[in-house]
Amino acid sequence: MTRVIRFHQHGGPEVLRIEDVAVPPPAQGEVQIRVKALGLNRAEAMLRAGNYIETPTLPSGLGYEAAGIVDRIGEGVQGFAPGDAVSVVPPPTMLRWPAYGEVVNFPARFVVKHPPSLSWEAAAAVWMQYLTAYGALIDIAKLGKGDFVAVTAASSSVGLAAIQIANRVGATPIAVTRTSAKRQALLELGAAHVVASAEEDLAGRLKEIAGPQGVRVVLDPIGGPIFEPLTDAMSHGGILLEYGALSSEPTPFPLFTVLSKALTLRGYLVHEIIGDPTRLAAAKAFILDGLASGALKPVIARTFPFEQIVDAHRFLESNQQFGKIVVTV
Structure with a gap:
């Protein structure tokens, strides 16, 4: 069993719950990640409130961005091994692959080995x-x-x-x-x-x-x-x-x-880049080069522990932040 964050009804931040669930092993082509940090996005608050472009089946998980350590790899996955430090490119849907959890599975095509100089918090704040x-x-x-x-x-x-x-x-x-x-x-x-x-x-x-x-x-x-x-x-x-x-x-x-x-x-939606392998590869190269050179450097507004996800969402909706809100796991 592992802890994940879900909601059983639409509403404000208070509807978010931390629950114990069984996370299956990674499927073919997937990587299982032991999460160290989550990056928060307004899309997640909109999904939680019932105002997003996707309509979830309740209860629903949520979350687009995570960084952590590869725990297991599914059949057919190449280029990753347990122990690798990785971060996640937002997938086409967070309903199928929600990031808010201690252990998550993501398709290998959306998993990236980020520069080792990045902290977990910074790595979780990169891709979106x-x-x-x-x-x-x-x-x-x-x-x-x-x-x-x-x-x-x-x-x-x-x-x-x-x-x-x-x-x-x-x-x-x-x-x-x-x-x-x-x-x-x-x-x-x-x-x-x-x-x-x-x-x-x-x-x-x-x-x-x-x-x-x-x-x-x-x-x-x-x-x-x-x-x-x-x-x-x-x-x-x-x-x-x-x-x-x-x-x-x-x-x-x-x-x-x-x-x-x-x-x-x-x-414009970022998914048109993420959904095109050629454009995504060019974007990854540009961003990773910028991160390595220091030209691109994520700005962290504030970090919250996993247990304070409700407070983190309240801060997300306050419009007080300067940069990215990150949750540590």
Whole structure:
């Protein structure tokens, strides 16, 4: 028997329970991992609350990211051995392979030997944030030297990853955050500019920063009214990548701005990178190289012990964090 975290009904963090279950041996092509740390994501809070793109059968496990030690390997698995330090690329569904547990099974294709210099906490905080930012900025938008990129929700784990990736390829990252409270921290992490959207004229400040060139790439998980000032500041032929829906307000379609500037507004989910072996291999290579060189470095907002998963989810939904929330096992 091993401890896992599940929920039997949708609701707030308090519905999460730690339960003892029997974990089967790894199936063919799977790796069994003794977990040392978990990385938390908003998708898990949305699944728990009943607001996610997947509908679970209850009771349900949850969780996309883990790091730990290989315990056993299933039939046909090559390249891994018991004792290896590994981390997990988020699979297509957390319902089939939930990460919140002391021992978990994952397909070998989603298991990675990470740089040994990474702590368990950092290793558990790598893949969702960097794959999401890489897929949008590098794979799709082809962000490069001289580009201006506006990153909203900039203090989130994906936002911070996007700032690091932009710097790595020579682009200019503009961090967009609600208030100026996190301005200095964002600048210290590598943002070239910070715009507080609740305190400043967002479109005006972005235009002032980018000048006649405009902002070619926007990475946004919010939607809602922010769409209009963001597109107003974009360059001709620019691309806005929407990877979330944090705003509870309607998202307007800025028709005339889109037409006059020939803009691309594109929905994006990280699973399109994860589900394509060729694109995933390129992403892994980019990220592992960045981790090894120090150009990419996960920012940990706070760690919680496994027994405090309810408190960890409360903090996840507080919007107070700067970086990734990690749970140690």
